[in-house]
Amino acid sequence: MSRDIDAKFSIDSDKHNWILRENNVGKKVRLHYFPNIQQLSTFMVGFKLREFLSKGYVDLKHKSTGTPSYDSVIQESTKKLKEYIDSLVSNDDSKR
Numbered sequence: 001m002s003r004d005i006d007a008k009f010s011i012d013s014d015k016h017n018w019i020l021r022e023n024n025v026g027k028k029v030r031l032h033y034f035p036n037i038q039q040l041s042t043f044m045v046g047f048k049l050r051e052f053l054s055k056g057y058v059d060l061k062h063k064s065t066g067t068p069s070y071d072s073v074i075q076e077s078t079k080k081l082k083e084y085i086d087s088l089v090s091n092d093d094s095k096r
Contacts, residue, residue, distance in 0.1 A: 003088045009044065011085060020044065037089075041082040045074055 002010045002021060012019040018040045022030040034040040 005044075005085070005088075011040070011088070013089075037082050037085050038078075041078045041085060044081055045078045049074065 002012045004010045008023055010021045010023070012021065017033040017035060018037060020032040020034065020040055020043065022032065024030065032040075032043065034043065
């Protein structure tokens, strides 16, 4: 059973992989396969970061010593996303 993450992504799993479904308006659904949730989370954070950079939501020009490093922000975001996906999966498993 597919679990929605947001309007663009949903996750599913089979016997061997986690499957990330990328829903693009007017296009076919793209499937991305991952052996574990950590790699799926890392992919999604990188994907969203690239999307934000292209839209100008993240400004890379103004970095100060008071700003956390991009790597630490990405790692923390990946961790939070992994925990969120874990909670989706555990909630769905408890309903079975």
